[in-house]
Amino acid sequence: MRKRFTFVLSVVLAFTLVMAGCSGNNNSGSSEAGNGGGAGESAGATELSFWTFNELHQKYFEDMAARWNEKNPDKQIKLKGSTFPFEDSHSKLLVALQSGTGAPDLADIELSKFPNYLKGKPQLASLNDVLEPEFSHYVKSRADIYAKEGQYYGIDYHVGASVIYYNTEILGQAGINPDDIKTWADYEAAGKTVLEKTGKPMTTLEVADQWSFWPQVAQLEGPDDLLKVNGEVNLDSPDIIKVLEYQQSLIKQGIAVAAPGNIHHAEEYYGFMNQGGAASVWMPMWYMGRFIEYMPDLKGKIAIKPMPAWSEGAPRSAGMGGTGTVVTLQSKHQELAKEFLAFAKLSVDGNIQLWKQMGFDPPRTDVWDMPELKEANKFTDYFGDGIFNVLTEVKDEIEGVNIGEKTPEVFDAIDTQIVFRALVNNEDPAAVLKEIAAQLK
Amino acid sequence: MVRSGSRAESSLTGGKQVTKRNNILYSQKLAPYIFVLPFIISFCLFFAYPVYSTVIMSFQEVFPGQVTFVGLDNYKELWNPTFFKAVKNSTIYTVLTLLVLIPVPLVLAVFLNSKKMKAKNFFRSVTFIPALISIVVLGIIFRLMFGGQETALMNQFIGLFGLEKIAWLNSASTSMLVLLVIATFRWIGVNLLYFLAGLQNIPHSLYESAEIDGASTWVKFTRITMPLLKPISIYVLTISIYGGYSMFVESYMLYAGNKSPNDIGLTIVGYLYRTGLEKGELGFGSAVGITLLLLTLAITFIQLKFFGMFKREE
Structure with a gap:
């Protein structure tokens, strides 16, 4: 009798473990890679949440948030970034936008997935007011890929030549x-x-x-x-x-x-x-x-x-390729989120940082000749100087x-x-x- | 118990109203419902309602802020080569896993149940441990083991026999083999446990009397063990059919995403995930889900009927 009881008990225990194993899977798929935040916090700062699938993007935005706070003491923000695996990040955001609740203020959407978010009524904020003034010195084809019916919804990290x-x-x-x-x-x-x-x-x-x-x-x-x-x-x-x-x-x-x-x-x-x-x-x-x-x-x-x-x-x-950062309509601070996004990815400073920190060919053409882009960094160490000469050489040949x-x-x-x-x-x-x-x- | 308690209490307080209230609180009619209420609530919230809304959504085109009824359009769209491929893959996978995961654990369980077997607990644990490994980890390890390079483990192994390297995950037959190996590795111990539990419920006296009658081991196995294991076998068969058709994570991990060359690893749930979640067509995804539900229901129904589960006990 005791033997049988031990056996039953071990089966029960084993199954608890199986169950634990199953739930473990789900968690490991969607656990947050970092809590972010911390970038120049202060009392009264507006919290902006940001979802991405690339930890480097999160680090970049956290760094830019610190720079923003230095320059805008009256409009402090507290960026709360989360990094998810690629597919999870996209499906989670899609479901959040579809159900009308739970979406972050800012999010990264990869180009090949972007059209999924433009179906029906896009649940993203139009970025025309910040993008249009920059078009004279911007690779416009990088904005067109995130547009629907004349409205631009995403700002890219790079040209991706x-x-x-x-x-x-x-x-x-x-x-x-x-x-x-x-x-x-x-x-x-x-x-x-x-x-x-x-x-x-x-x-x-x-x-x-x-x-x-x-x-x-x-x-x-x-x-x-x-x-x-x-x-x-x-x-x-x-x-x-x-x-x-x-x-x-x-x-x-x-x-x-x-x-x-x-x-x-x-x-x-x-x-x-x-x-x-x-x-x-x-x-x-x-x-x-x-x-x-x-x-x-x-x-x-x-x-x-x-x-x-x-x-x-x-x-x-x-x-x-490319990844557009978007502002969602669910955001309670749409204007601030837009301003910050423009600061991080549209401004001259932002575009220089895109190169320095991530090695991206920034979408603003007027920064390509700046001395900051000629400075030595880990990319020039590896590939030698003059990476940008290649880009300036093909500047007018980049097909959209x-x-x-x-x-x-x-x-x-x-x-x-x-x-x-x-x-x-x-x-x-x-x-x-x-x-x-x-x-x- | 309950009644005597309430009586004792009412006699203490003596009030008529209190007695009435106690009758409701301690009512024997109500108690069972209250006890099952947590289950009923969670069933309705997490099962009945989602199923209901999935059925509704399968007749709609669901985009944010734009939901329209489209009748049977989603189901008509299912008539496409990709979906057929997914159904075919899932069916082949299910049939193959049934062929391996029923007989093998059954025989192993008989061995492990035998008195002559040594180190029983050790073998029991060894066969069961794989079930505890996260499928995410398992999938990544198998992907690397079955890589296409000469240096991948399995290619080195077959190299010992002078065979050429194989791109395991690039052809339909070998990738199905890999999926089958994963399933076997992972589930053999679980099914073995079911059978073992069934075997321990068979009274020893039956075997003893059979021995007195001079029955051989084979006869004992086919005439005593097999028939008495029937309920357990049917249970294992049923969950294995469902498990086979709902397979998704294994292939998702093996191909590091939901995309496999020529869709050789695409399953029905994979197709549901691709259309419903990756492309955001929740209506169409719901139609895939409902079709999967009907498919497994039909197969299970036929199988249970075939085994006479709907007949009364003789």
């Missing part, structure tokens, strides 16, 4: 000067040489994310992108089919390989690249931070250059992107279907793109 990172050591072994690579055809030829002489692939391509495919599509001349200007799906356009065919032919020749771990943000990829696995990779400017953090052995070996063009003289860059209600679906299709089927399963690019385009229309 797409660039190409060359491993000069590998290119040197193959006797190639990166400055000679002007077009994608040159790039392919150089890739052949690299493969012959070093046995290494020229690049890696993402097969489960959009950062290899989208920059090449966006840099195409003309107003259309993955979406047409009017918001229709453009995946089956002949130009886009050509981009995918180009990538497939790189893979077939061995000039490119599928990124280890499928994406350029995978642990496997960082390790592979850090050991000199491939000679180059094209990613937006904000990818610099990943090199510094995850590929320390490449320090001093990476050269940042404009992307090759599709033909001589064609655009060599596109504004890629079209973001519309279909954008999240198109990215889903790229990430899960298009690039994988064409580059890993070797299906016919035209057939894949046409099939997906038909599904999404």
Whole structure:
């Protein structure tokens, strides 16, 4: 009898643990990474809450809150930042906005998710009054991607100009000067040489994310992108089919390989690249931070250059990705939140800090030539001086992107279907793109 | 007890009104309802009402500040290749987990219940411990173990046999295998516990008399153990079907997000999460949820009918 009782008891105990385990999962997914606050608090300060998915963004805003408090003794704020995992942060905010309660004053929304928040009546405050005066010296395409019906709802951290990172050591072994690579055809030829002489692939391509495919599509001349200007799906356009065919032919020749771990943000990829696995990779400017953090052995070996063009003289860059900070309609201090947001991300000071603290190419073009951006920092230590010369060089060639209600679906299709089927399963690019385009229309 | 208490009290105070009040407070008719009230309230609040509002929402298009009735449109939209893929994946996963997670724990439980078995408690604990590991941790570890690189653990392992490296998570069959391995690793101990509990309830005398009649071990297993374990087996089967169809976190962690190449890891709940929460189409997401509910209800109903659970005890 006692034995049975012990057994029953152990089962009960075990299940309590299982239950505890389950609830543990949920918590670990959504626990706050930091309580923030603390930045220049004082009595009577207005509390502003801020949600993000990137701890660096939170630190940035906390720092800017301290600067704001120094300059505005009469309008003190107390910033309460919270960092959540990427998906959680977006779904939590979406649910809060939908249910009409619980949203923060300020929040970060990533570009590929942004259209989800513009469905129906956007529950975000219009930022036209702070944005419009700055447009003469601002990369306006970075504001247009967060707009609906003439109202601007988000302010970006960066231009996200797409660039190409060359491993000069590998290119040197193959006797190639990166400055000679002007077009994608040159790039392919150089890739052949690299493969012959070093046995290494020229690049890696993402097969489960959009950062290899989208920059090449966006840099195409003309107003259309993955979406047409009017918001229709453009995946089956002949130009886009050509981009995918180009990538497939790189893979077939061995000039490119599928990124280890499928994406350029995978642990496997960082390790592979850090050991000199491939000679180059094209990613937006904000990818610099990943090199510094995850590929320390490449320090001093990476050269940042404009992307090759599709033909001589064609655009060599596109504004890629981005995160818009928004003010929610649920905020009780909308005006103050807006002013602070403009201070943190629109002002000259703010834009200089965006570069200094986070290595972002700030959206204000008038700060690009300022001496503050030439000062040495961890980015110049790693990549050498003159990072900004690349940007000033392509200043007028940065193609905008079209973001519309279909954008999240198109990215889903790229990430899960298009690039994988064409580059890993070797299906016919035209057939894949046409099939997906038909599904999404 | 209750009655004598109230009587004692009323006789003490002697007042008529007090007696009346006590009758209500100590009423035997009311007591059971009061005792189950906390459950009823939480059931209504956290189950009945959400189900009701999900049903309503599945007929609506729900955007902030803009809710419109769209009739059956959400259900019509379900007729798409992605949803079919999700249903297919969930079904394959459920069937495979049933094939592994019912027979294997059953046999292991019989072994662990045998008198000849040594170090029973040790094995019991060892098989159960995986159930205590957070699925988040488990998923990340398995993702790295089954990585596509030569240096990943499983590729090194098959390399010992001279096999080429495999990109495990990039093809439908191997990724299903990985999901199945996770499920087996995690749930085998739990199911084993159920069966063990069932086995310990079978009276020893049955086996003894069977031995006297000269029954072999196999005959004892098929004629005594199996039939007497039927209620437990049906219970395990039912929760396993539901568990299989509601699988989501395993695949979410394995692919570090809800996106898997060619949607090979997409489950019905994954699709619900993608449409309802990631895209903010709560109406459509509700339709997916209701469809999942009906699907599992139908399967469970058929299965219970098949096992004669609705018949009266003979």
